[in-house]
Amino acid sequence: MKISRALAVLCAVTLAPVALSVPAAYADQSWSGQVTASDPAAKVAGPNQETDKCDSGKGTTYKPFNYDAVAFTSTTDGPRTFALTGVPRNQVIFVVLRNGVCVAADFDYDGSDDFDLHRLDLVDVPISKGDQVVVRIYSEYVPQGWSLTVSQPGSANTGASGTATKYVALPEQVVCATGTATATLTKATGKAAKKQKIRSIVLTANGQQVAKVKAAKVRKAVKKGVALTGIPKGAVTLDVVVKLRSGKKKTASRAYSAC
Numbered sequence: 490m491k492i493s494r495a496l497a498v499l500c501a502v503t504l505a506p507v508a509l510s511v512p513a514a515y516a517d518q519s520w521s522g523q524v525t526a527s528d529p530a531a532k533v534a535g536p537n538q539e540t541d542k543c544d545s546g547k548g549t550t551y552k553p554f555n556y557d558a559v560a561f562t563s564t565t566d567g568p569r570t571f572a573l574t575g576v577p578r579n580q581v582i583f584v585v586l587r588n589g590v591c592v593a594a595d596f597d598y599d600g601s602d603d604f605d606l607h608r609l610d611l612v613d614v615p616i617s618k619g620d621q622v623v624v625r626i627y628s629e630y631v632p633q634g635w636s637l638t639v640s641q642p643g644s645a646n647t648g649a650s651g652t653a654t655k656y657v658a659l660p661e662q663v664v665c666a667t668g669t670a671t672a673t674l675t676k677a678t679g680k681a682a683k684k685q686k687i688r689s690i691v692l693t694a695n696g697q698q699v700a701k702v703k704a705a706k707v708r709k710a711v712k713k714g715v716a717l718t719g720i721p722k723g724a725v726t727l728d729v730v731v732k733l734r735s736g737k738k739k740t741a742s743r744a745y746s747a748c
Contacts, residue, residue: 518646519638520559524628528555533582533627536594541611543584543591554582554627559637563620565644565662568613571624572638574606580630583637585614586623616641618661643748651741656681657690657729659741660717665748668720672700672729674711681733682707688732694720699727723747 535549573583584594593611643663656678660670681687690702699717702710724747731739
């Protein structure tokens with residue numbers, strides 16, 4: 490049995506051992522559930538505790554364990570941290586599969602913090618945009634509850650919301666190392682600019698202006714995108730205001746995980 494939730498917004502997610510089509514997931518998203526006797530069972534290789542690799546190389550394979558699973562499609566590039574809490578050491582194995590191939594696994598606590606939180610964690614797991622990611626939680630004993638959090642610095646926590654989404658597609662990710670990102674202007678913006686309906690487009694990060702496109706340059710920006718610079722560290726919200734010559738304003742915003 491599984492319950493899916495996002496830290497910032499509810500998001501429907503397919504939770505199944507095998508998923509042919511799974512929804513996109515945003516950064517800082519979490520799920521919880523329970524491994525039960527009615528869940529599927531399979532043999533699993535013993536992970537390498539030192540490297541968090543999927544196979545210790547010692548040929549250790551455990552008897553069939555029941556397992557639960559979370560599946561999602563990555564919307565961004567970059568390493569992720571997977572943290573599984575509320576589970577006992579050496580009785581639960583959790584593995585991360587990328588496009589059907591196991592890329593990381595863990596079964597024991599790494600330090601005092603892990604002992605206090607009953608946590609298994611996998612850090613800097615390489616994930617690319619479009620990857621089909623499946624996390625399996627195997628348990629030697631059932632029932633076994635669990636909570637999973639997947640995080641990535643600089644990635645969007647939600648989809649963009651607001652009336653300006655008709656004109657501007659806010660980025661999926663902020664590049665933490667440079668404090669930059671690129672917004673995309675839609676075809677609707679190009680049509681409106683051709684009819685001289687747009688006065689300006691202004692983007693801000695936590696209230697600080699990071700880009701401005703004047704009327705004369707909107708059509709060019711439709712082709713090349715809008716470079717956002719000077720995005721501050723920490724959790725950030727990008728806002729966009731599209732000012733129309735009619736006097737109306739269209740706005741939209743999107744929240745991002747801290748860099």
